[in-house]
Amino acid sequence: MSDGKKKAKAVDAAVAVPGGASGAAAQGPGDNLAPVAPEGRTLINVRQGQFGAQGDTSGYDGLMRFVYMPDAAQRPYGSWFDEVVEVLEELLGDQADAAIEAVIVDRGELTLHVARAHLLEVCRHLRDDQDLRFEMCLGVSGVHYPADAGRELHAVYPMQSVTHNRRLRVEVSTPDDDRHIPSITPIYPMNNWHERETWDFFGIVFDGHPSLSRIEMPDDWVGHPQRKDYPLGGIPVEYKGAEIPSPDMRRQYR
Amino acid sequence: MTTESTSPYATAGLGQDDDGTAPEFTVFGEDWSDVADEATRLGEQRLVFNMGPQHPSTHGVLRVMLEVEGETVTECRAGVGYLHTGIEKNMEFRTWTQGVTFCTRMDYVASMANEAVYCMGVEKLLGITDDIPERANVLRVLMQELTRIGSHLVAIGTGGNELGATTVMTTAFIGREETFKVIEHITGLRTNNTYIRPGGVIMDAPDDSVEMIRAMIPKVKQRLDELALLQLENPIFKGRLQGVAKLDLAACMALGITGPMLRSAGLPYDLRKAEPYSGYETYDFQVPTSTDADAYSRVVLRLEECYESLKIVAQCVDRLEQTAGQPVMVADRKIAWPAQLSIGSDGQGNSFEHIRHIMGESMEALIHHFKLVTEGFPVPAGQAYAAVENPKGLLGCHVVSDGGAKPWRAHFRDPGFNNLQALSMLTQGGQVADVVVAIASIDLVLGGVDR
Numbered sequence: 046m047s048d049g050k051k052k053a054k055a056v057d058a059a060v061a062v063p064g065g066a067s068g069a070a071a072q073g074p075g076d077n078l079a080p081v082a083p084e085g086r087t088l089i090n091v092r093q094g095q096f097g098a099q100g101d102t103s104g105y106d107g108l109m110r111f112v113y114m115p116d117a118a119q120r121p122y123g124s125w126f127d128e129v130v131e132v133l134e135e136l137l138g139d140q141a142d143a144a145i146e147a148v149i150v151d152r153g154e155l156t157l158h159v160a161r162a163h164l165l166e167v168c169r170h171l172r173d174d175q176d177l178r179f180e181m182c183l184g185v186s187g188v189h190y191p192a193d194a195g196r197e198l199h200a201v202y203p204m205q206s207v208t209h210n211r212r213l214r215v216e217v218s219t220p221d222d223d224r225h226i227p228s229i230t231p232i233y234p235m236n237n238w239h240e241r242e243t244w245d246f247f248g249i250v251f252d253g254h255p256s257l258s259r260i261e262m263p264d265d266w267v268g269h270p271q272r273k274d275y276p277l278g279g280i281p282v283e284y285k286g287a288e289i290p291s292p293d294m295r296r297q298y299r
Numbered sequence: 300m301t302t303e304s305t306s307p308y309a310t311a312g313l314g315q316d317d318d319g320t321a322p323e324f325t326v327f328g329e330d331w332s333d334v335a336d337e338a339t340r341l342g343e344q345r346l347v348f349n350m351g352p353q354h355p356s357t358h359g360v361l362r363v364m365l366e367v368e369g370e371t372v373t374e375c376r377a378g379v380g381y382l383h384t385g386i387e388k389n390m391e392f393r394t395w396t397q398g399v400t401f402c403t404r405m406d407y408v409a410s411m412a413n414e415a416v417y418c419m420g421v422e423k424l425l426g427i428t429d430d431i432p433e434r435a436n437v438l439r440v441l442m443q444e445l446t447r448i449g450s451h452l453v454a455i456g457t458g459g460n461e462l463g464a465t466t467v468m469t470t471a472f473i474g475r476e477e478t479f480k481v482i483e484h485i486t487g488l489r490t491n492n493t494y495i496r497p498g499g500v501i502m503d504a505p506d507d508s509v510e511m512i513r514a515m516i517p518k519v520k521q522r523l524d525e526l527a528l529l530q531l532e533n534p535i536f537k538g539r540l541q542g543v544a545k546l547d548l549a550a551c552m553a554l555g556i557t558g559p560m561l562r563s564a565g566l567p568y569d570l571r572k573a574e575p576y577s578g579y580e581t582y583d584f585q586v587p588t589s590t591d592a593d594a595y596s597r598v599v600l601r602l603e604e605c606y607e608s609l610k611i612v613a614q615c616v617d618r619l620e621q622t623a624g625q626p627v628m629v630a631d632r633k634i635a636w637p638a639q640l641s642i643g644s645d646g647q648g649n650s651f652e653h654i655r656h657i658m659g660e661s662m663e664a665l666i667h668h669f670k671l672v673t674e675g676f677p678v679p680a681g682q683a684y685a686a687v688e689n690p691k692g693l694l695g696c697h698v699v700s701d702g703g704a705k706p707w708r709a710h711f712r713d714p715g716f717n718n719l720q721a722l723s724m725l726t727q728g729g730q731v732a733d734v735v736v737a738i739a740s741i742d743l744v745l746g747g748v749d750r
Contacts, residue, residue, distance in 0.1 A: 089680055090701035112680045112702045152423050152683050181555050183686070184717065186697040186710035201697060203684050203712070207566070210573050214684060235555025238720050239712075246387075261383040261749055271388055271708075292392065298674040299703045 086147070087114035087218075088193040092299065111192075118150035125211060126155045132177055136170045137163070155213040161226050164217055168232045171204055171215070179204035179213070182229065184239035187247035189273045197221035198249055202229070202236075219249065228254035246271035345373075350734070352381045358457065358738060359745030363722070367731055375726040375734065377719055382749040390709045394675030395421050396636065398706060400493045402696075405711060406747030407490060409450040411442040412689035413747075414495035417709065419576060419685035420698040421497040424678050430629050434622040435499035436577040441512075441615035442486070442494060443577075443687070444608040445478045448519060450690035450742075451601040451608075452478075455526060458598065458739035462539055467529055474522030477515050484511055487640070487647045498629035502640045504619060512616045516609055523605050531599065540595035544725040544737035547592050554721045558692025558714050559600045560741065565590040570688035582611050594740035601742075604690075634676050637668040675704035691715050691742050711750060715743035 092110045095103040121127050130148055134141040144163035149156040159167050171179040183203040191197055196218035205212050219226050228251035230237050240251040241260040248269035251257055259266060268275055279291035289295075338346060345368050352362040360381035366374035386405055390398040402417045403410040422428045452471040459467025479489045485504045486494040494501055530536045546556065548564040561568055569586040571579040587603035589596035628635040637657075641650035657665040680702040686695040692714025699708040718741050725737040 089699070089707060090703075092701070092703070110702075115681050151681050152426065154684060156682075180552055181557075183555070183693065183695050184712045186708070186712075188682075188699055188708045201682070201710075203695060203697065205693075207568055207573075212574075212684065212686070214682075233555070234553045235717060235720065238716065242716075259380075261380040263380070270385065277392075297392075298394075299701075299705055 086116060087190060087196065087199070088112070089114060089190055091192045095298070115149055115151040117147040122148065122150045122155065124153075124155075125209070126150055126213075129155065129177060129211070129213065130157070132174060133157075133167070133170055136174060137166065140166065156216055157213060158216050158218070161217050161219055164215075165227050165229060165232065167215065168202075168229045172232055177206070178208040179206045179211070181205040181207065182233035182236050182239075183212075185236060185243050187243040187249055187271065189247060189271065191221075191273050193218075195220050198224050198247055200226050200243060200249055224248055225250045225252050227252050228257075230254055245269065248272065352378070358743055361719075361738070361743070361745055361748075363734065363738070365726075365731070365734065370730050370732075372726050372729055372731055372734060375723050377722045379716075379719065379745070379748050382745045384750070386750045387709055387711065390706050392705065394704050395497055395678055395706060396675055398709060399496055402709070402711065403491050403493055404746060405750050406689065406691070406694075406713060406715065406744045408453050408744045408746075409446045409690045410491055411439075411446040411495065412687055412694055413711070414493065415439055415443055415577070416685050416687045416689075416694050416696040416711075417698070418495050418497045419687065420683050420696040420709075421678065423683035423685055424681060424698060424700050425497070425634065426679070427498065427629055427631065427634065430631070431499055431577075432626045432629065433578070434503070434619070434625040435627045435629075437615050437618045437622060438485070438500045438504060438627060439495055439577045440579065440582070441612060441619070442482065442492075442500075443689075444611045444615070445482055447608045447690045448605045448612075449475045449478045451605050452522075452526075454690070454739070454742040455530075455598055455601055458736075458742075459530065459536075461735045461739055462536070464529070464536070467526065470522055470525050470529065474519050474526075477518045477522070481508065481512050481515050484508055487642075496628075496636055498631070498634045498636070499627045501628075501636060503627045506623075509616055509619055512612065512619075516613060520606070520609060523602060523609075527602055531602075537595060539732075539736060540593065540598065540740075541591075542593050542595075543729065543733045544594040544740045545592050546721055546725055550721070550724060551592075554724070555717050556692070556721060558688070558690070558718070558742075559597050559604065560718060560721070561692070562586065562588045563596040563600055564592040570686055570693060574686065576685075576687060582614050584608075584611050594736050597740045597742075601690075632667070633671075637664075637671050677702060677704055678706075686712075689714060691744070691747070692718060711747075713747040713750065715741070715745075716748045716750075719743050719748060 089112045092112055094106045094108055122130065134145065137144050140163060144160055144167055146158040146160055149158070157167070171177050181204070183205050186201045188199045188201060189197060190199060198219050198221055200217045200219070202215040202217070203212060204215055217226055226249055228240055230240065231253065237255065238260060240254050241257060243249050244251060244257050245259045245262050246269055258264065262270065277291065277293040281291055281294070282289045345366065347364070347366045350363040350365055352360040362378035362381065364376045364378060365372055386401045390401050393401065398417060399414050402413045405413050419428070422431065452475040456468040456471025459471070482492065483489045485508055486492040546560065546564060548566060551561045551564045551566070557568065565588055567586045567588045570576070572586055584607045587600050587607065589600055638649040638653045640647055643651060657668050678700040680700055682697065682699040684695060684697050686693055693712070694714055695712035697708070697710040698706055701707040722737060722741065725741070726734045
């Protein structure tokens, strides 16, 4: 099968192809197929065929699915979520719409997508307001979504309120070609090493961090290993006449 | 040997005299007095030196960079990463079930908590949190409490050893060995068990485990009593630990400290109470706290927590008796591991009945087994966060799925990693000898810190 003959199909019903996507999806695999994700919705991955890497012999090579994070939630969110979002919106005032890009409620967890320009302000309110009081930030977990054009790198901050015994997630995205997020260490000093770790593994630059240096990898390491485009290394090995590809080139279920 | 050199792998100086003129000494073993003499001769008061990463009292491979003036630490920085093994990256290339094998090796002293938090994250993604059978939850609690005792005993024992009290270490390790015997009897392995799996636990406890655990409890209690008698009123022990490595509540909150360190500052924050999981709300136990906020109070708290854990273990045993014969894996056959393990003539493996069934009776069962073991099960797209109270503090797990059979991302918030940030605050302005006490009182395991 040549690439030109393949018909890309969006099989995931949840992938109600948003504006302009159906046109894009008609191209062959390998082109930039990612439709523009709707506001606040993360395109996790574009799954092609049955297997990871190339060499799908299952006959479903042309299969193509756009996998999204759950959709933004509508009010009422349920539980204590409404109260927290309302308090936060009130504190942010006319900045609220710009700061909170989306509110997602999924699996009993509240996720706030926050614009990076407003991250510090949101964090300050989350920590200081007596009705919010998220005193602890449980670090920052980077996630790389290469298919999510313009929002490839995400920084996920789980916030823990000891006072109210609540936990929410603040998620900030940044484009890969301008990977800067303000450091929240002035507000949450505990995030110092966590931000160093995320810089180390994903290359997200946390502006304003007191000393953003590598922490897990050696100081002279090149590259950021947890990124999806980071090569695993290894070379094809010949064994008894057959060639075994390097780990990231192997056919595997994904 | 004390030598002056300009070795190529010398760390660049911390201060302003980094012009290559500062004398550098390479010291092994007993030569410390030579350095002191030489420093006296040169009139140097300020020393910058490197402790670790292969130092016996750094609990693994922790590198501590110290700047001292006389006996006072003026600056202390921790360098980590020497045990980074890419566990989180590796997990992205294995099935959700295989991930347990990796994450159990993070904090290898409390491996069951790693397994539990990861499986709870996966179960949240799958939406089966409430479907985990009761017996599986009892076994999970039992295992976590046994490793909690083991981990605290290691913390107390190695801490004592570093102060020169070998008996503390041997006593603690003998007590830990008793918990290991039970863990090995139930899971087949002493540590790195891969026992807790998404959906439940991999196999049921053997019938005689109930008696075995009942026999274990007094033995461990005896060792805990011995440790308390050995240490808590010992004037040397008190002199070394009381008032040392202080970190008050405000500093704890600023640095995100959790676990015994936070509770020693007076906040009774324990996820088993605050946010109960695996049925912890149904167990009767206390959360000991202190307000002394020093290294001594942390040792006391760890000892007290061991007694509380033994109480939970005793309750688990009663529940194991009540739930005998009940399933230990979720009922959904699309998720549950297809085989029960058992001990055969050639060691541990798939149970004979299962092998007979898939090899001799049912082609479909064989296909099902094969697909589930090689491909794994798909997990609906999304992200979830799970947290448990591991012996060191809040252990968090952030898992992201793209709807496939392998994690898109798995990230662990190890309490040791976070708590180690406090090392500078604990040691600066104190004595050099107290650095060791401070490291021991944080109770970190570098496997968890570096992952």
